[in-house]
Amino acid sequence: MAEVELAADCAQCFGLCCVVPAFAASADFAIDKPAATPCPNLATDFRCGIHTRLRERGFAGCTAYDCFGAGQRLSQVTFGGVDWRSSPATAATMYAAFPVVRELHEFRYHLAEARRHLRAGGDREVEVSLADEVDRLDGEVEALASGDGAALAAVDLAAVGPRIGDVLGRVSRALRSVDTGPDLGRRDLAGSDLRSTDLRAASLRGALLLGADLRGCDLSRTDLLGADLRGARLEGADLSRSLFLTQPQVGAARGDCATRLAAGLNRPAHWA
Numbered sequence: 001m002a003e004v005e006l007a008a009d010c011a012q013c014f015g016l017c018c019v020v021p022a023f024a025a026s027a028d029f030a031i032d033k034p035a036a037t038p039c040p041n042l043a044t045d046f047r048c049g050i051h052t053r054l055r056e057r058g059f060a061g062c063t064a065y066d067c068f069g070a071g072q073r074l075s076q077v078t079f080g081g082v083d084w085r086s087s088p089a090t091a092a093t094m095y096a097a098f099p100v101v102r103e104l105h106e107f108r109y110h111l112a113e114a115r116r117h118l119r120a121g122g123d124r125e126v127e128v129s130l131a132d133e134v135d136r137l138d139g140e141v142e143a144l145a146s147g148d149g150a151a152l153a154a155v156d157l158a159a160v161g162p163r164i165g166d167v168l169g170r171v172s173r174a175l176r177s178v179d180t181g182p183d184l185g186r187r188d189l190a191g192s193d194l195r196s197t198d199l200r201a202a203s204l205r206g207a208l209l210l211g212a213d214l215r216g217c218d219l220s221r222t223d224l225l226g227a228d229l230r231g232a233r234l235e236g237a238d239l240s241r242s243l244f245l246t247q248p249q250v251g252a253a254r255g256d257c258a259t260r261l262a263a264g265l266n267r268p269a270h271w272a
């Protein structure tokens with residue numbers, strides 16, 4: 001299977017994340033912006049005109065965003081380097097394809113992590129079998145993401161998503177099976193003080209952790225798939241061996257120089 005980048009390369013993108021989604025004025029975005037409309041800060045060269053001042057200008061949400069490589073793939077591969085300004089006739093197709101490819105690429109990002117853990121886990125039969133299943137599913141997802149605009153419009157994410165969630169759930173349980181921690185999946189833990197809770201090998205998948213206090217926590221083998229970490233306190237926390245953590249989650253949280261992250265995740269510039 002061809003290698004596909006699963007992280008944003010803004011220099012190769014036509015600013016799709018600055019055009020396609022709608023913004024609602026909030027702590028993350030200083031303005032309301034309708035969908036399929038360029039942000040007023042987007043320059044003619046598809047660069048952000050306030051890139052170095054995003055947070056002070058009220059666009060913290062932009063600093064946490066990552067398209068998982070969907071933007072450059074659509075810009076340079078699917079649409080062959082033809083941008084939405086010079087080809088307005090294809091703009092609507094490109095806009096519709098962006099959230100589809102972003103979601104497919106996020107699936108692939110998680111499947112790649114699952115594969116890494118499983119292949120590193122030795123030769124336990126369950127892990128070998130799961131790794132083979134992950135490979136097959138990843139191939140299917142990549143085939144969907146490589147379609148043209150019409151094919152992407154026909155992708156049924158509602159059918160694909162649960163299959164990804166199912167296999168990642170089984171991978172998570174296999175990786176946490178040695179001494180499984182508490183199951184706090186989908187729990188509303190917003191604002192909770194979790195500093196004295198043993199969260200190692202816990203499931204926090206889909207949990208609402210908005211503003212939760214996780215300072216100093218050891219989150220080794222903690223499943224964070226889809227957890228809402230906006231404003232969560234991660235100063236001094238160890239996430240170097242957490243499962244299914246993404247750059248947008250990290251960017252939305254609060255951390256410091258003592259927060260430990262796995263290789264491949266970048267420390268946000270706004271962390272102390």
Ligand code: SF4
Nearest residue numbers: 018039041042048062
């Ligand atoms: S503020 Fe900059 S990064 Fe954010 S949407 Fe507008 S142009 Fe894009």
